[in-house]
Structures are given as structure tokens and as C-alpha cells.
Amino acid sequence: MAPRYICQSMTIVVITLLLCTFISGAQEQEGDIAIAGRLSSAFSPGLYSHLWEPYSSMECLPRHIHLSLGNTESSVMISCSLPRTENCGPDSVTPIVILGRDSNHAFPSTPEQIKITTQYGFTSTTNRAHYESRWIHHIEVLNLELGDHKYWYRIEVLANNKTDSVNSGSSHIMPDFATGDSDGGWQASSRLLRRQKGMKNNLQANLQTDTGKKEEKAIVASTSPRTFRTPPHVAKPVQIAIVGDLGQTTNSTKTMYHMMKTTRKRNQSKNDDIVTSLILCAGDMSYANSNQELWANWFDVMEPLFSGIPLLVTAGNHEIECNADNLDIFVPYEKWFRMPNRLGEAIMEPVDPNYKKSLWDQSCSTPSAFLGRYDYGNAFYAVTHGLVRIITLSSYSQTLPGSRQEVWLNHELAQLNRTVTPWVIVMYHAPFYTTFRSHNDEIQSILMHKSMETLFLKYRVNIIVNGHDHAYMRTHPIVANLQDPENPTVDVTGKAPIHITVGAGGNREGHVKEYLNATMPEPWVAKRNKDEYGFGTLHVRNCTHAYWSWIRDGKTSKGFQDEVWFDNQYFL
Incomplete structure (x- = not known):
């Protein structure tokens, strides 16, 4: 079945009608696009209720809320979008984050925060349709208290000039359709959308201006x-959820919902009171394929999950998305996400004209075999999280010795302090090794393998996380086999990295169809599966052991x- 591409401006009536797909028990095909409103009854009442009435009543209500880690150990990035209208543009309104610690959402404060606003234009190579994105806001909230402390937050949209603001005479407040429970989960509320009661003096926010004077600004909209x-x-110990190739089908949403219910519960089965504090996605997030x-x-x-747990991503081939206007690549990926510790603004050089003559017209959006010029930005970065140093690389950037990415990786690995971060995870999209008949002998994997695996072995990287193959695989500790590069050797000392493929998030292309060896796994494969969707969790308990x-x-x-x-291979 062909995907049903849904306009951002789709009316609430259409979403409500589509909801009957699940109410009647009908089954979706793997290739269908999931619609958040339609899926509400299938999982949890109220899970997507924010997509129904509120957006038709509040023009500037923030949407598409997702978290990432910030640029400091004590900061979090909160991202959202506003409509690309005059009333909701940066000249008219400013979104800010309000947060607090009280479970009843009392005693709010306006923390120190850094805001970045962006948007982009894009012309699809498939149908030449032009798209102008919403206003995308990335707000880094600073000086939070480390150590698994629970905060509540909401995003308020303030009018820059209250005399010309949208609905300046009243404030719009979202109902508490999904407030956090004691486990950080979501509770449905039967309260309907309402206007906040009160006179105008209750509808103002006092903000300190650069001149030291207090300026009252009207609240145009506020999230729950x-x-x-x-x-x-x-x-300190940490638990991380890991997934890849999510997409946006019914299966994708089942994975998302399962992650939400599983990761927000404290893990007491392993005698440790710990909750998942980070999600890694190993590329191929939306499967937009140039349909912006x-x-x-x-x-x-994905908002119910990503608005509560920070997300780190790496670029997959479905994030390449060539822009027909100027041959630029990875533009939506750069604009929608703001990863921590960026080495600089992204360098995205247009593709070579010779490439345009070959793969461009065939598969410009998502070429599996591709080597572009994409450095810095969200391409490659590193962050410390508890006991773990997480290094994110780009399979679709230059990786040869002397390239920006290879030079940076060499330096990053050489300066690791394994007494502080004894565990090292490296994440990139396209795996070096596979047991599946899927993405085999692709040029970017071959070149990256030749230049970077020696670094992983030299510095005792623990775990390598990949997607790309729509299946699950875990290897034994393995080292390169020079005589047969596609079939590594099991390291009997146990000191080599373990490779994990997590590309079974649920995307519309479905699972891989075949194993390379159908009768039995290769000797270096510990586990493999091509029939289930799901995700993984890594509980790093101490310096020496992880589950x-x-x-x-x-x-x-x-x-x-x-x-x-x-x-931990480093200590063996």
C-alpha cells in the first residue's frame, strides 16, 4: 500500500475520522504512515489528545516538543516549533521555558536559557513541490541540578509587543492531558480545553529587560x-535506551509506546533504583524521504516519548534528503535537531555534479551508497553521560585518514579518561559487519571500516551501535579478518568491541528478508533476529559491568x- 502523506495543516475532522481505523480493529500495512490522532485509542487514552482541539484554537501553541542533552553537564535542550505565520514568527512572539520541582506544578521559575530560532525552505526532487518549514526553536535550559532530579516544565509563548500580540486579552493554557506521574509517565485527563480565567493582570509575565526594567508581556499560548x-x-550508573530506523508506522508507534512505558519505570529488578535518562537513535528517524x-x-x-527523555541522534541515509534548489544535503536533519557539543556550524557542500548524473535522479532522497561533504553540526559529536562517553559519527561524511571526522575521532579517543568514563559507546548508522542480506558492500561502510576500526581496537571501545539493517544483531567481541573482511574473528581475549545492530524500530520498509547464512549464524554472531520489532536498554551499573x-x-x-x-573490555 502506498504511504498516505499527511499535510501538516490537516483538519481535526480528518484525524478524528482516521481514528476509527484502530477502534474497529483494522490492521495497518507496514508501509502506512501512522497518524498520531488515529493511534490514540490503540495505546493510551489521551496520549495524543493535544493534537485535537487545541491547535485549532491556539494559533501559536508549541508543537513537536523534543529534548536533547545540552552543551553543559547541567543543561537540557528543549526544542519545539511554531507555525510559520506572521503572528507566530520571531518578530511577534518569543517562546520561553518555565519549570519547577513541585509535583503539583506550583512555584514556577524562569531559568537561565539560550534560544536559537531557525527554519528552512526545501524543494523535493521527487515532485518539485516547495516547502517552507515552521519556526523551529531550540531552547537550552541552564544550571539544572544534576543527579536524576525530576523537573516539570511548560513552554510559554510571549507576545513581543503586547499591544499588537495575538489574543493579547486572554491567555490560552493547555489542559493537563499528560502530566507526569510518580514514575515520570503520562496520565490522561478528561479536562477539556479551556481559557484561563482571570483579568488581564493575571495574564502577564514579568521579564527583566536588558535595561533592568521589568516589562510585562502577554502570554499568547502555553503547553501543558x-x-x-x-x-x-x-x-555514576546510567540506563540508556537504544533504537534505530524508527519511521512512522503503526509498528513504529508501538515501539515508541513500549519504550515510553518501559523506560519511565524505575529498574528495580536488577537491585538498582535507576530510570532511563537518555535515548540513542542510530539514524533513519522519520523516513520523510524529501516529503517535509x-x-x-x-x-x-514521537512527542509523548521525546518530550520526556532526551534524545541523541546520528544521520542515516534517509536524512540525506537532497534539496533540488541548491543540491544541499541533510538540511532538515540539521534544522530539526540541535545536538550537544557541536564542533561548529555544519559544513554541507553540495554534491558533486558527477554524482547528480548517477544516483541523484534515481535516489536523491535516500541513497544507501553515498559519500557527501557533511562535517560538524549534527554530523559527529561526543557527550559524557554518567559512566559513559558517547561518540556519534556520520557514515555519510568523509572518513578517510586526514578527513575532519577522522582527525577529530582520533583526538577524541586519545584524550579519553577511562577512570571517569570507563565505558565508551560509538554510534553511527551503517554497520561494518552484518549477518543479513541487505546493505552489503556499500562504499561508505567499506571506507569507514578501513580507516576507523583500528582506532576502535586501539582505544578499547566497548560497544558499537548501528542501524541500517532492519533487524537485530549482537556480535561477540570481534576483530578484523584481513583475509575475509566481511567475516571478522572472535577475539578470545574478549577485549575487542561488541557490535549491535538495532534497525528494527518499525519503519515502513519492514524487516530484512534474508540472512546471508540461512541455516545458522556466523561464528562471530551471538544473537540475531529479523522477525521482531523492538529496542534495547543498556544498564551501565559500574565501571566493570553493564547489562x-x-x-x-x-x-x-x-x-x-x-x-x-x-x-568492560578495557579492564580485561
């Missing part, structure tokens, strides 16, 4: 309260399972 937990202290409306839809579908679980989307205990303790 959401919750997040601050990152753990450096060198689908980026907005993806954030709608890995692959969690399938099924609701019963039957089916594929994988759970294992990892010994």
Missing part, C-alpha cells in the same frame, strides 16, 4: 506541564529475547 529528569552525575510534511508528523507521533536487554514489541513473553551481562 511535562516532566523530565536531569542527567546523572559524571561517573512527514518530519512534522514524525515529531507529533544489555533487547526488548521486543510483543505483549507476551514468547518470541525472541536477548539479555546478557557485558564485562
